[in-house]
Amino acid sequence: MTNESTALIIGASRGLGYGLAQRFLERGWFVIATERQGSTRADLRQLAAGQPRLSVETVDIDKEEELHALAAKLSGRQINLLMVNAGTAGDAALPFGERLLAVMRTNVIGAMAATRVLSPLVRAGGAVAVMSSELASISGNTDGGWEPYRSSKSALNQSLRSFAAESQHAPWSLTAVAPGWVRTDMGGPDAILDVETSTNGVADMLLGRLGKKGIAFLNYRGETLGW
Numbered sequence: 570m571t572n573e574s575t576a577l578i579i580g581a582s583r584g585l586g587y588g589l590a591q592r593f594l595e596r597g598w599f600v601i602a603t604e605r606q607g608s609t610r611a612d613l614r615q616l617a618a619g620q621p622r623l624s625v626e627t628v629d630i631d632k633e634e635e636l637h638a639l640a641a642k643l644s645g646r647q648i649n650l651l652m653v654n655a656g657t658a659g660d661a662a663l664p665f666g667e668r669l670l671a672v673m674r675t676n677v678i679g680a681m682a683a684t685r686v687l688s689p690l691v692r693a694g695g696a697v698a699v700m701s702s703e704l705a706s707i708s709g710n711t712d713g714g715w716e717p718y719r720s721s722k723s724a725l726n727q728s729l730r731s732f733a734a735e736s737q738h739a740p741w742s743l744t745a746v747a748p749g750w751v752r753t754d755m756g757g758p759d760a761i762l763d764v765e766t767s768t769n770g771v772a773d774m775l776l777g778r779l780g781k782k783g784i785a786f787l788n789y790r791g792e793t794l795g796w
Contacts, residue, residue: 575599577648577690579630579683580655582610584753585700588768589652594622596772601643603628603655630655630679636686648690650775652746653683654700658718658755669717676721681728693740696778701726701745703788708795726786726796733784742781746771747788762789 576593580586581602590602590613599622604613606627617623626642628635630653656676659668680699688697704715705722726745733743751767752760770789777791786794 573599573647574649575601575647576650576652577601577603577643577687579603579628579651579653579687580700582608582613584755585748585751585764585768585771586652586654587612587616588764589654589772590616590623592765592768592772593650594620596776598622598649600624601626601646601648603639605629628683630683631675633682633686636683640686640690643687643690646690647692648687649692649695649779651684651687651691651695651697652700652775653680653687653698655683656680656700656721665717669720672717672721673724676718677724677728680725681732684729684732688736688739688741691741694780695741696744696775696781697739697741698744698746698775698778699725699729701729701747701786703747703749703794705745705747706786706795730784730796739782742778743784744775744778745784745786746775747786747794749789 576598578586578590581590582604590600593600601624602613603626614625617625628639657672659672691697702722704719705726707723729745748767748771749762750756750760751762767789774787774791
């Protein structure tokens with residue numbers, strides 16, 4: 570792709586989303602990065618203040634009307650990559666059922682709403698991706714744990730496969746991304762990867778998905794994972 574390529578990264582105020590915004594800027598792309606209204610994290614806007622290739626928009630994937638407003642605002646822009654990163658592990662203090670409902674609301678309903686509403690902005694030969702997890706793999710679940718986050722990411726993958734089946738003639742690829750266990754607010758200090766290592770790998774893998782069709786479940790090293 571040329572240096573006029575544009576990535577739309579949903580959920581980029583911190584962690585992996587912020588790291589991906591940095592990685593694509595480093596690769597010469599334009600980046601449209603989103604945060605939620607009232608975000609207290611200043612990193613993204615500080616980066617945008619000194620980086621003309623970065624613009625910041627506001628959207629909450631739990632509010633579909635905000636997704637439609639963003640789509641209308643960006644209508645006519647040539648988007649090469651849509652990366653839906655926004656997600657949550659939920660509040661550990663909540664009872665299991667309440668926490669499960671909360672993470673399903675954001676990680677599945679919100680993420681798929683963002684995918685469905687914003688993917689029409691992606692030009693032919695581009696790529697659409699959602700941030701999944703190795704924990705989403707049902708066939709790879711031998712240890713348990715990380716519930717209900719694990720179940721929400723499995724449901725996201727299932728929904729993405731349904732979307733792929735319904736969009737067989739879409740002119741872009743679909744990817745469920747497993748970034749590895751990363752030292753973010755969600756991953757915690759004991760995680761084995763830093764943000765730069767993970768997001769460098771994810772960025773390179775997504776660049777490899779440009780110009781392709783169909784769906785894949787890939788980790789940050791570009792390796793195929795079992796659904």
